Amino acid sequence: MGINKIQFQKGLSMAEFMERYGTEEKCQAALVGSRWPSGFVCPECGGERHSTFERKGLRYWQCTACREQTTAICGTIFQATKLPLTRWFLAMHLLSQSKNSVSALELKRHLGVRYKTAWLMKHKLMQVMSVREGSRQLDGRVEIDDAYLGGELPGGKSGRGSGNKVPFIAAVQTTETGHPLFACLTRLEFTKGAMAEWAKKSLSARAHVVSDGLWCFRAVTASGASHDRTVTGGGAASAKLGKFRAVNTLLSNLKTAFSGTYHAFNFSKYAHRYLAEIQYRFNRRFDLSVILRRLLRASAVTSPYPERLIRAAEHCG
Ligand SMILES: [Zn+2]
Structure with missing residues (x-):
């Protein structure tokens, strides 16, 4: 039966998750690969030629054409975060693999962060999902x-x-x-x-x-x-x-x-x-093994959504 195939599919185990995304370096490489799959593209002018350097432990890309300096998280839903990427990846993993939902309180316990931080992370990731599903059209x-x-x-x-x-x-x-x-x-x-x-x-x-x-x-x-x-x-x-x-x-x-x-x-x-x-x-339940990669890609291409907008009342569109 189709339903069993969905329920019993392999998904991404916690062990596999840790192997792939267990360190800050691995998460950074995954984010960069997801955001710029064919190499760096300047968010300001679209230029591809660039140089890289490190400042205060952070890697920067500098566009050769317009001199814009950017980091991997700049311009994404993760912009301005003070948390390590490993925390964000774990949050994405938990939210995408759970059959039901993971509350902000549960997320707080798993990640070892403050409740307010967990709440905001959850809402930012839900916002990414909302944007992604915004153009969903049903047929048949x-x-x-x-x-x-x-x-x-x-x-x-x-x-x-x-x-x-x-x-x-x-x-x-x-x-x-x-x-x-x-x-x-x-x-x-x-x-x-x-x-x-x-x-x-x-x-x-x-x-x-x-x-x-x-x-x-x-x-x-x-x-x-x-x-x-x-x-x-x-x-x-x-x-x-x-x-x-x-x-x-x-x-x-x-x-x-x-x-x-x-x-x-x-x-x-x-x-x-x-x-x-x-x-x-629900719309991605057929292949749980790639749902985290898809959520990462969506997060990397979704513009920053600051706390005041997250907390504002719903606006349609
Ligand atoms: Zn540029």
């Missing part, structure tokens, strides 16, 4: 369903009607026979306008959407997609319908991940990032 057969964070999920402290309850849409592209391929988890108000905007961004014109009775789902046709609406009466009844098995399984796994990992977090403020983290891992 797509199951969609509406859900909430913080209200119905056991991990949430607050109940229905609380301002901390965040609506989101779960969409899963499947094979014609209903096996899950890729997913989109998007924070969204359930209005026709928001649904139409979401559909234009997240669905190809060839997509065929199956949904339950939520009225605003009709707006998915704004993307050119076709839509098959099955009124289920909602609640537990819809879970029994094979038609929505992929999206229901994803939502059930998401609930487990959240309830086991997070006791409380500010859903209303950071929900988009937590959803992006689940989505990122």
